[in-house]
Every structure is written in structure tokens, then in C-alpha cells.
Amino acid sequence: MQEEERVLKRVVIIGGGPSGTVCALHLLKNAGAHPPEVIIFDKKPFSHYGPLGCNMCAGLISHTVLETLEALGISVPASVIQRKVKSHFFETRWGGVSFENEPGTTLYTAYRGMGPLDPRGEEGLGFDQFLLSSAVDSGAQHIQEMVSSLELPSNPIKSIRVKYGNNKTIEADVVVVACGVNSDFPRVLKEAGFGYTPPATFHACQAEIPLEEEEVNNWFNNSVKVFSLGLKGISLGAITPKRRFVTVTVLGAHVRRADLERFLLHPTVSRHFPPNWNLPDKYCHCHPKVATSTAKNPVTHKLMVVGDAFISRYLKNGIESALYTGTTAAKAILEGKISREELLQHYVKPCRERYHLDNYYGKLLFKMHDLFARHYWFVVPRLQMVQEEAKKKDWKEKPETQVLWHLFTGSAPYRSILSRALSRSFATSLMREYLNTIKKRLKGKPPSKEQKP
Ligand SMILES: Cc1cc2nc3c(=O)[nH]c(=O)nc-3n(C[C@H](O)[C@H](O)[C@H](O)COP(=O)(O)OP(=O)(O)OC[C@H]3O[C@@H](n4cnc5c(N)ncnc54)[C@H](O)[C@@H]3O)c2cc1C
Numbered sequence: 533m534q535e536e537e538r539v540l541k542r543v544v545i546i547g548g549g550p551s552g553t554v555c556a557l558h559l560l561k562n563a564g565a566h567p568p569e570v571i572i573f574d575k576k577p578f579s580h581y582g583p584l585g586c587n588m589c590a591g592l593i594s595h596t597v598l599e600t601l602e603a604l605g606i607s608v609p610a611s612v613i614q615r616k617v618k619s620h621f622f623e624t625r626w627g628g629v630s631f632e633n634e635p636g637t638t639l640y641t642a643y644r645g646m647g648p649l650d651p652r653g654e655e656g657l658g659f660d661q662f663l664l665s666s667a668v669d670s671g672a673q674h675i676q677e678m679v680s681s682l683e684l685p686s687n688p689i690k691s692i693r694v695k696y697g698n699n700k701t702i703e704a705d706v707v708v709v710a711c712g713v714n715s716d717f718p719r720v721l722k723e724a725g726f727g728y729t730p731p732a733t734f735h736a737c738q739a740e741i742p743l744e745e746e747e748v749n750n751w752f753n754n755s756v757k758v759f760s761l762g763l764k765g766i767s768l769g770a771i772t773p774k775r776r777f778v779t780v781t782v783l784g785a786h787v788r789r790a791d792l793e794r795f796l797l798h799p800t801v802s803r804h805f806p807p808n809w810n811l812p813d814k815y816c817h818c819h820p821k822v823a824t825s826t827a828k829n830p831v832t833h834k835l836m837v838v839g840d841a842f843i844s845r846y847l848k849n850g851i852e853s854a855l856y857t858g859t860t861a862a863k864a865i866l867e868g869k870i871s872r873e874e875l876l877q878h879y880v881k882p883c884r885e886r887y888h889l890d891n892y893y894g895k896l897l898f899k900m901h902d903l904f905a906r907h908y909w910f911v912v913p914r915l916q917m918v919q920e921e922a923k924k925k926d927w928k929e930k931p932e933t934q935v936l937w938h939l940f941t942g943s944a945p946y947r948s949i950l951s952r953a954l955s956r957s958f959a960t961s962l963m964r965e966y967l968n969t970i971k972k973r974l975k976g977k978p979p980s981k982e983q984k985p
Pocket residue numbers: 546547548549550551552573574575576587588589590591592593594677678679680710711712713714715716717736737738781820821822838839840841844848849850851852854
């Protein structure tokens with residue numbers, strides 16, 4: 533860009549979720565002596581209980597998210613953390629296995645808003661509210677209004693006009709759109725005329741199920757439970773423990789609340805709850821969209837789309853990818869790389885290189901996982917493999933445990949998970965357990981359907 537265009541006075545960020553707030557934090561903490569004015573628009577009342585104040589997710593926070601925040605000098609306080617996750621439990625139609633985290637890593641759970649409707653004394657601070665407050669403490673201005681439209685100038689030297697609230701307008705040198713995929717704004721952007729096409733999405737369904745804290749301790753024991761039961765329309769289910777609730781998530785192209793209840797009342801799922809547990813008549817639930825592909829044309833002159841509205845890791849660890857795109861956008865802005873061509877090179881390229889192709893491997897892995905979960909001969913040898921691996925000390929000698937852990941936490945590129953799953957040592961171990969399964973079947977041992985969770 534020309535030198536006179538590079539003086540950056542005001543950055544407007546549309547959306548105060550993780551991608552928007554981390555972009556603001558990076559800008560303010562790394563701009564040196566004269567940071568630009570950073571304004572974050574978000575109407576969501578993050579201090580409200582229930583879906584109204586929540587960015588609707590299971591709330592599993594990976595260690596890489598905390599590391600990114602630490603690098604910005606932000607430590608997530610204990611009041612935000614609901615639980616430290618120590619293990620995962622993988623449940624199938626033929627039994628389940630538990631496995632601990634990769635050594636040296638910790639996962640946490642948190643609410644994205646203040647917590648469920650009817651919080652029953654559940655207190656704390658939501659993750660998004662904490663990030664937004666941190667950005668404000670670092671110098672950002674938060675305007676609690678909805679942005680309704682953008683006016684892109686025909687002359688690129690001129691500012692972008694941002695319309696918000698009740699017909700108010702503000703001018704911005706740079707606009708960062710961090711609106712996620714759960715509002716109408718992706719459609720507004722599409723109509724702005726620079727070629728943006730939002731990512732494809734499908735629905736998830738989530739519920740916050742109330743339990744006593746002791747019941748969560750006894751029955752979930754700081755473990756995230758992942759279910760591959762081959763149920764019609766539900767590709768994956770998960771239960772994420774909070775302090776006095778558990779978050780139940782079901783994924784599938786057309787899942788509805790009825791599917792979530794069908795999942796919860798399935799005997800293999802309900803036996804993970806205390807014996808006297810019944811599905812409450814009323815519970816906090818939501819129906820958010822999940823981004824499943826990459827948006828087209830996410831940048832134009834002085835404007836970039838970040839987070840889910842551009843690209844995110846397929847189905848897992850979306851907060852981490854939101855932080856990555858937000859940070860990469862902030863770096864490009866601070867380097868003055870804000871023309872369309874520069875943004876394509878310095879922002880879009882690294883983000884696509886990290887996630888775009890890898891998400892195809894992710895889709896393949898989840899498809900294979902879903903397909904295999906329906907067949908006894910694929911499931912049982914893998915469960916036995918994890919059980920055998922539990923006896924070993926060295927994480928490197930646990931190929932199937934690694935595959936499942938990375939798949940469920942999204943903490944490694946999908947390509948590397950796939951190549952591990954196709955490695956010779958993996959195939960050898962799987963073959964051994966496959967033969968063991970055949971031997972057991974020949975001896976007449978029934979499949980271990982009733983394994984205790
Ligand atoms: C069911 C489900 C479970 C998930 N579980 C996890 C998980 O356990 N761990 C994980 O890491 N990821 C998870 N994710 C993914 C994660 O939620 C997203 O990847 C992440 O929130 C994306 O962040 P973002 O900032 O791009 O968008 P969002 O978090 O969606 O934030 C967008 C913000 O923009 C605001 N906004 C929208 N339009 C406007 C407008 N016009 N004006 C002003 N503000 C606007 C919204 O109010 C919102 O606050 C899950 C997703 C789903 C759907």
C-alpha cells in the first residue's frame with residue numbers, strides 16, 4: 533500500500549467472540565507506543581445466563597488455547613474454569629475404554645456465557661466475557677450494539693463505513709469481521725459485493741443437564757465421554773462435565789432436540805448417569821450451527837473475515853482456530869499488509885495452509901470413524917488395542933490411544949492423525965487384536981456389551 537494509506541487510526545472489529553477479542557488483544561499488546569483505536573461491536577449480553585448470553589459450544593478449552601493467551605500475557609482465572617479434564621471415555625455399542633490425556637497436556641471446561649438458564653447457584657465467569665473484558669482492560673472500546681451493514685468505498689484510500697445500532701455510522705481504517713456463523717451477518721457480508729461466500733454449516737444440538745456436584749464427580753470424574761453408537765442421524769455424541777451440569781452435544785447433519793433426547797435416553801448413554809436420574813422436563817438447550825467448510829473470498833481492501841466465518845478446524849478445537857485466524861489477521865494489520873493482495877498473501881494463505889486441506893483429512897477421519905463404529909469387527913479390536921496400550925507407560929507406544937485422543941480433542945493436524953492410523957506399527961497392533969477377537973469369538977466369549985462406564 534502507499535505510505536499515506538498506512539497510518540492506522542481506527543480498527544473496527546465486528547464480533548466479540550474468541551476470534552474478535554484475540555485479534556483486538558494482539559493489536560493492542562503489540563502495536564508499540566501508538567496503538568490504533570480498537571472498537572469491538574457485539575450486542576450479546578455475555579453476563580446473561582442461558583443461550584442469549586452464550587456463544588453456544590461444549591466449552592472444551594485446549595491447552596493450545598491457553599498457551600496462545602499466555603503468550604499475550606492473559607492468564608485464564610480459576611473462576612472461568614469449570615473443570616480440569618483428565619481423561620476421555622470412548623463409548624461404543626460393544627463397550628467402552630478410558631484413556632488419559634497426552635502427558636504434559638491439560639484440557640479445561642468453561643462456559644461461553646455465564647452458564648445455563650436456572651444456574652442453581654452455579655457461579656463464575658464466562659470464557660467470552662473474560663476475553664472481552666481483557667480486551668477492554670487492554671484499551672479496546674466495546675460498543676454493545678449490532679452492526680447492520682458495511683459500505684465499502686469505491687476508492688480504496690477512503691475509510692469503510694460501518695452502520696450499527698439505530699442508524700448510526702462510524703468510519704474505520706480497517707474492519708475485522710469476527711461474526712461467527714450463528715448470526716445473519718455472513719449473509720450481509722455476502723451481499724456487500726466483494727465475493728464473500730460463507731462456509732457451509734450444519735446444526736448441532738446441545739443441552740445443559742443439571743446434576744449435583746457430587747454426582748458429576750462420581751459419574752463423570754473429570755472425564756469427557758464420547759459416544760459413537762451408530763445411531764441414525766447422530767454421527768457423534770459427547771458429554772462434557774462442568775461443575776454442577778454436564779453439557780450434552782450431538783452432531784449430525786439434521787439433528788434436533790428430539791435426537792438429543794433419543795441419544796440421552798439410549799441405555800448405553802443413560803447408564804453413565806446416576807441410577808435415579810431422569811431427563812428433566814425443562815433444561816437449557818441450544819441449536820447452534822457448526823461451520824464445515826472454508827468461506828470464499830474472505831478479504832477485500834482493508835477488510836478481513838476471521839474465525840468460524842472464514843475457516844475453522846473441522847468439528848474440533850474451533851476456539852483454537854479462531855485464535856489463530858484472529859492473531860494472524862492482527863499481525864497482517866500491524867505490518868500494514870491491508871490491501872486485498874497483501875491480505876491474500878499474509879493472512880488468507882497461512883490460514884488456508886493450516887486448515888483448509890487438513891479439514892479434508894478430518895472429514896475423511898470422522899467418516900471412517902462413524903462407519904467403523906457401526907461394525908463389531910472394527911470396534912472391538914480397537915477397544916482391545918486401547919486396553920492393551922493402557923498397560924504401557926510410554927505414550928509413543930500407544931498408537932490407537934493417540935489417534936483417539938487427537939481426534940476427540942483436535943490437538944494435532946488431521947493429516948498426522950490419519951498417517952498414524954495408517955502406519956505399519958498401528959496396522960500390526962490392530963491385526964494382533966483382530967486375531968485375538970476372532971479367537972475369543974471362536975471360544976464362544978460374547979462381545980463385552982455390558983462394560984461398566
Ligand atoms: C455445538 C458446538 C460445540 C462446540 N464445542 C467446542 C469446544 O468444545 N471447543 C472448541 O474449541 N470449540 C468448540 N466449538 C467451536 C467454537 O464454538 C467456535 O469455533 C468459536 O466460537 C468460533 O469463534 P468466533 O469468534 O469465530 O465466533 P463466535 O464465537 O460465534 O463469536 C461471534 C460473535 O460475533 C457476534 N456477532 C455476530 N454478528 C454480529 C453483528 N452483526 N454485530 C456485532 N456482533 C455480531 C456474536 O454475538 C458473537 O459474540 C463448538 C461449536 C459448536 C457449534
